[in-house]
Amino acid sequence: MPAFRRFAQVDVFAAAPGAGNPLAVVVDAEGLDTRSMQAFANWTNLSETTFLLPPTLPGASYRVRIFTPRQELPFAGHPSVGSAHVALETGFASAVDGQMLQECAAGLLPIRVDEGPRRRLHVRAPSARPVAMQVHAALWPPVLARLRLGALPPVLMDNGPRWWLLELADEGSVRSMQPELEAIARLTSATGAVGLAVFARAVAADHRLVVRAFCPADGIAEDPVTGSANAAIAAWLHLNQRLPSRRYTSSQGREVGRDGFVEVAVDADDQAWIGGQIQTVVTGTLAW
Amino acid sequence: MVTGLGSYAFAQVDVFSVRPGSGNPLAVVLDARGLDSGQMQAIAAWTNLAETTFVLPPSSAAADYRVRIFTTRQEIAFAGHPSIGTAYALLAGGHIRADAAELRQECLAGILPLRRVLLEGRQTLSVRVPRSRIAGHTDEGYALLHRALTGCALGPLPPALVEGGRRWWLAELADEAAVRTMTPDLAAISTLARQTQSLGLCVFARANHGLVVRAFPLGVGIDEDPASGAANAAIAAFLDEANALAELGNAYKVSQGREMQRDAQLLLSIDGERQVWVGGGCDILVSGELNW
Numbered sequence: 120m121p122a123f124r125r126f127a128q129v130d131v132f133a134a135a136p137g138a139g140n141p142l143a144v145v146v147d148a149e150g151l152d153t154r155s156m157q158a159f160a161n162w163t164n165l166s167e168t169t170f171l172l173p174p175t176l177p178g179a180s181y182r183v184r185i186f187t188p189r190q191e192l193p194f195a196g197h198p199s200v201g202s203a204h205v206a207l208e209t210g211f212a213s214a215v216d217g218q219m220l221q222e223c224a225a226g227l228l229p230i231r232v233d234e235g236p237r238r239r240l241h242v243r244a245p246s247a248r249p250v251a252m253q254v255h256a257a258l259w260p261p262v263l264a265r266l267r268l269g270a271l272p273p274v275l276m277d278n279g280p281r282w283w284l285l286e287l288a289d290e291g292s293v294r295s296m297q298p299e300l301e302a303i304a305r306l307t308s309a310t311g312a313v314g315l316a317v318f319a320r321a322v323a324a325d326h327r328l329v330v331r332a333f334c335p336a337d338g339i340a341e342d343p344v345t346g347s348a349n350a351a352i353a354a355w356l357h358l359n360q361r362l363p364s365r366r367y368t369s370s371q372g373r374e375v376g377r378d379g380f381v382e383v384a385v386d387a388d389d390q391a392w393i394g395g396q397i398q399t400v401v402t403g404t405l406a407w
Numbered sequence: 408m409v410t411g412l413g414s415y416a417f418a419q420v421d422v423f424s425v426r427p428g429s430g431n432p433l434a435v436v437l438d439a440r441g442l443d444s445g446q447m448q449a450i451a452a453w454t455n456l457a458e459t460t461f462v463l464p465p466s467s468a469a470a471d472y473r474v475r476i477f478t479t480r481q482e483i484a485f486a487g488h489p490s491i492g493t494a495y496a497l498l499a500g501g502h503i504r505a506d507a508a509e510l511r512q513e514c515l516a517g518i519l520p521l522r523r524v525l526l527e528g529r530q531t532l533s534v535r536v537p538r539s540r541i542a543g544h545t546d547e548g549y550a551l552l553h554r555a556l557t558g559c560a561l562g563p564l565p566p567a568l569v570e571g572g573r574r575w576w577l578a579e580l581a582d583e584a585a586v587r588t589m590t591p592d593l594a595a596i597s598t599l600a601r602q603t604q605s606l607g608l609c610v611f612a613r614a615n616h617g618l619v620v621r622a623f624p625l626g627v628g629i630d631e632d633p634a635s636g637a638a639n640a641a642i643a644a645f646l647d648e649a650n651a652l653a654e655l656g657n658a659y660k661v662s663q664g665r666e667m668q669r670d671a672q673l674l675l676s677i678d679g680e681r682q683v684w685v686g687g688g689c690d691i692l693v694s695g696e697l698n699w
Contacts (some may be wrong), residue, residue, distance in 0.1 A: 136699045137449045164455050330537045403695015
């Protein structure tokens with residue numbers, strides 16, 4: 120007989136249900152082995168499913184394991200923010216002085232909790248660094264065909280996952296981009312990258328940056344709202360002294376029918392934080 | 408909580424499962440009164456499942472309930488696994504009376520009967536599927552089909568395009584191993600689906616007093632489906648039309664989904680009026696509320 124566990128499916132980086140990136144969270148995951156976690160993450164068919172466990176490290180508020188339909192990840196942005204929200208909503212963990220410490224395979228990561236009429240959560244992303252990479256000369260031209268490029272050169276950034284980052288000329292160039300998915304898949308597969316994220320400065324009331332992320336080699340043509348890519352972009356802009364400001368909001372997902380907002384900050388120690396609002400869409404029990 | 412949200416009874420059901428997680432997931436909004444079509448489509452896109460269903464009061468006295476079925480992209484008239492999973496969730500949740508042996512589901516394809524059968528100690532449901540027919544196609548269509556089947560050892564029946572609401576290309580392969588070890592050429596199947604306005608390609612072979620099946624609905628952007636109700640009903644109708652059911656009889660089991668780490672079982676039967684029924688068991692994995 121299956122056990123009954125508390126379960127939630129939340130919408131991350133969303134000001135309203137359906138605007139963000141969905142995440143399935145199994146709250147009382149003790150007793151599940153790795154294989155059954157992987158099987159359930161395959162069944163939900165979401166980009167990530169997480170499992171909340173009691174912490175094993177001193178100081179940690181909770182422990183989380185993060186799975187895609189195919190594999191376990193050491194860290195990912197939207198699963199961290201969404202898991203912290205569910206831990207708070209269910210009383211699985213609590214914040215002390217607006218802080219929590221998430222234990223995950225990438226280590227201990229601090230989470231800032233801003234309670235208010237609408238709770239906002241932010242996680243410090245693992246440090247990002249550019250990776251020197253020789254790329255075969257034939258790989259980039261088909262990706263860049265017909266794109267209007269920005270000032271910065273393309274870069275491969277590593278903050279756990281590796282993202283190719285490409286600045287485009289302006290918001291319109293990002294929003295109207297027709298991605299060459301097969302060319303992007305060849306580029307990312309050949310270089311060990313999870314995907315390609317394009318971005319540009321924006322002049323809008325509610326966002327200063329616009330982002331789109333393509334992961335065709337991983338079976339996801341376009342990801343609706345991407346925490347780790349936004350953190351990598353912030354680190355890259357900061358290295359080049361081109362941040363819109365130390366804190367800004369990025370818009371992502373409109374081209375796939377969503378409307379996500381990622382709140383980005385670079386702190387005094389030059390570390391990138393990403394976060395935003397989370398909507399609790401499904402609450403219930405899981406028989407698994 | 409954002410004001411203005413409604414709360415709806417919700418279940419996520421594993422359909423055609425032999426154990427939890429072995430089948431095809433379905434999201435069910437058990438009482439969708441208050442949601443408009445745009446919201447239903449947005450919810451179905453967000454669940455990211457092959458289908459999400461929305462239950463409403465019937466508009467006809469001849470039906471027990473009405474269901475609207477959405478993929479991540481559009482509303483569809485009928486599909487097998489959403490029909491079975493929706494009925495199972497309604498019965499398990501006490502939303503419809505549990506004493507009747509037969510249920511009547513109203514959907515865009517009309518009013519369709521479902522039957523409850525206790526099989527090997529387990530409650531199963533079967534739905535009568537609008538019968539599909541073999542449709543002809545141009546030489547160009549067959550050329551695209553053969554490109555998609557390059558490298559596959561074919562079985563005795565010639566492949567065909569079938570039509571029954573949605574269109575599928577069906578191809579019998581030589582044996583179970585040919586189906587299970589097939590590496591689908593996704594680009595070729597995608598081209599086939601697009602050029603022939605079909606869902607894609609379904610392959611099958613005879614195995615263990617039944618069939619082994621794999622379905623590649625690239626026409627709706629899905630590489631492989633773990634358990635396909637309507638496609639299996641189309642295969643049954645195709646075999647019946649080709650007089651190729653003799654060894655299987657009028658009721659057989661299908662194994663599907665193992666190649667994608669599932670293990671679904673479907674029950675197919677053909678009744679005295681040559682109508683095709685597809686069914687199986689279900690497990691309710693998630694039950695709770697949806698706030699939208």
